[in-house]
Amino acid sequence: MNDPINWQSFFFLLFGLVACVFALAVVFSSNIVRMAFYLILSLGSTSGLFFLAGADFVGAMQLLIYVGGTLVLLVFGVMLTAQGPFVSLKTRGGEWVLASIVGGALFAVLAQRAVSISDWHGPERPLTLADSGEAASQPDSATSDAAGPADETKESEPFDPDGARAEENAAEDDKEPAPPTHEGRRVELRDTRTATAIGMALSGPRVDSLGEPSAVRRGGMSSYVLPFEIVSVHLLVVLIGAAYLARTKKRFKTED
Amino acid sequence: MNLLTEPVGLTHYLLVGAVLFVCGVVCMAVKRNALGVLMGIELVLNGANVNFVAFANGNLRSDGDWALGLDGHLIALFVIVLAAAEAAVALAITLNFYNNHSTVDVDRAEELHG
Numbered sequence: 001m002n003d004p005i006n007w008q009s010f011f012f013l014l015f016g017l018v019a020c021v022f023a024l025a026v027v028f029s030s031n032i033v034r035m036a037f038y039l040i041l042s043l044g045s046t047s048g049l050f051f052l053a054g055a056d057f058v059g060a061m062q063l064l065i066y067v068g069g070t071l072v073l074l075v076f077g078v079m080l081t082a083q084g085p086f087v088s089l090k091t092r093g094g095e096w097v098l099a100s101i102v103g104g105a106l107f108a109v110l111a112q113r114a115v116s117i118s119d120w121h122g123p124e125r126p127l128t129l130a131d132s133g134e135a136a137s138q139p140d141s142a143t144s145d146a147a148g149p150a151d152e153t154k155e156s157e158p159f160d161p162d163g164a165r166a167e168e169n170a171a172e173d174d175k176e177p178a179p180p181t182h183e184g185r186r187v188e189l190r191d192t193r194t195a196t197a198i199g200m201a202l203s204g205p206r207v208d209s210l211g212e213p214s215a216v217r218r219g220g221m222s223s224y225v226l227p228f229e230i231v232s233v234h235l236l237v238v239l240i241g242a243a244y245l246a247r248t249k250k251r252f253k254t255e256d
Numbered sequence: 257m258n259l260l261t262e263p264v265g266l267t268h269y270l271l272v273g274a275v276l277f278v279c280g281v282v283c284m285a286v287k288r289n290a291l292g293v294l295m296g297i298e299l300v301l302n303g304a305n306v307n308f309v310a311f312a313n314g315n316l317r318s319d320g321d322w323a324l325g326l327d328g329h330l331i332a333l334f335v336i337v338l339a340a341a342e343a344a345v346a347l348a349i350t351l352n353f354y355n356n357h358s359t360v361d362v363d364r365a366e367e368l369h370g
Contacts, residue, residue, distance in 0.1 A: 114270035122265025245348035
């Protein structure tokens, strides 16, 4: 086995195993405090998976909002209510059996669908080798093609004469570079930041659709101003509603 | 097919997402603590988010033209924000229920059905 270790796969295995194992630990633990801690670990390593998939902004937001905000809120809820018998509420055995059957069947369906499509098994390895030869021949335009599939990707072609400027915010820049496996192969590190493109898409123009040659697909890439506004109003309503629901009522205190 | 030397593909991400999703569904079904049910919801949303982010990346598959691109990232962001909002409201309801009934056992919330 002479192949060097593919470090992207290594870190994917690391984060994926931690995420799955601690998600299972959340299910099978009965102590609510430990469940909260396992959930923090599981969601934290999920953000590592996001970084590996090229979604740097989403991964950072996962850490900031989810792990840093939502789960701290959840831990506070656990601390406020974990008293006496509520720390560990046991589930009856029959419910475990039923839930395991349903969960196993659901996982079987999902896994079968995920495995059955051969296009999803990964980038094709011989094609990346062919791309590396092409990359050596035209060194200034090879950045996006070295990582992509071998067919001349329609998105990346119009970018190449323009240089790297237009490519910086393009959607296909989310992609990780192909793993360097063979000696003599050029390893290109590309700018894979997505924060600018996401910010632009939330406020109006879609900078990742500028080089899209197909008018149909370009029309499908609409901006996200309206969902952004809806979410803003939604968050305001949730803020007011949560504060209203969680306030302490004086009436109940005096009755005690 | 050594996993350490082969590049990962979309299938691997989908399997991780499926594990998270199924764990969340089972967690929602079996937990008696209301906060445990809430944790199950968080796991389900994260499993869906893993799928969105994986589908957004065209480099994980051989038909990379059909990748979601930036749309996947944006949908994942909206899911994260809505999950935060949902957790806040659910936690407020749970605390209210705990104040009124002195329990967080969802099996004892029977008088809530009107």
